[in-house]
Amino acid sequence: xxxxxxxxxxxxxxxxxxxxxxxxxxxxxxxxxxxxxxxxxxxxxxxxxxxxxxxxxxxxxxxxxxxxxxxxxxxxxxxxxxxxxxxxxxxxxxxxxxxxxxxxxxxxxxxxxxxxxxxxxxxxxxxxxxxxxxxxxxxx
Ligand code: 5GP
Numbered sequence: 001x002x003x004x005x006x007x008x009x010x011x012x013x014x015x016x017x018x019x020x021x022x023x024x025x026x027x028x029x030x031x032x033x034x035x036x037x038x039x040x041x042x043x044x045x046x047x048x049x050x051x052x053x054x055x056x057x058x059x060x061x062x063x064x065x066x067x068x069x070x071x072x073x074x075x076x077x078x079x080x081x082x083x084x085x086x087x088x089x090x091x092x093x094x095x096x097x098x099x100x101x102x103x104x105x106x107x108x109x110x111x112x113x114x115x116x117x118x119x120x121x122x123x124x125x126x127x128x129x130x131x132x133x134x135x136x137x138x139x140x
Contacts, residue, residue: 012031019032022131028044029045030043032122038112038114041107042134045101052088052099054090075105075137079107081107081108087103
């Protein structure tokens with residue numbers, strides 16, 4: 001399947017749509033999911049135009065994995081997490097909704113279930129506060 005540069009995350013990368021950005025380097029961008037399954041739910045994406053795991057270059061995949069680890073470590077303190085769930089979907093059959101590769105990095109607490117996907121759009125105030133909290137932990 002071909003990469004479609006009109007997808008939402010490509011627009012965020014180009015600055016055409018806003019996002020609560022928390023981390024960026026030469027190869028990746030990380031920002032908060034606007035329909036979080038738990039507080040602090042973050043998406044890590046490659047800057048290269050990759051549809052999913054099936055077409056991404058290994059160097060970009062490695063950079064995404066390293067950034068996901070960085071985000072996970074920062075979430076442990078920023079959100080007083082007790083664990084982290086990492087998921088990544090490929091193609092419609094694999095649960096993918098947005099066709100630019102993204103890794104979900106989700107802070108977890110014991111006994112707290114994840115919200116269902118796409119079930120609740122978080123408010124701007126809450127997302128802004130959470131992004132600031134995660135940025136501060138990433139800077140430590
Ligand atoms: P997928 O099912 O493709 O792995 O997940 C897509 C994710 O993108 C969902 O968790 C959804 O909440 C998130 N999402 C959809 N539209 C937007 C958007 O415009 N901005 C942000 N930050 N996240 C989005």
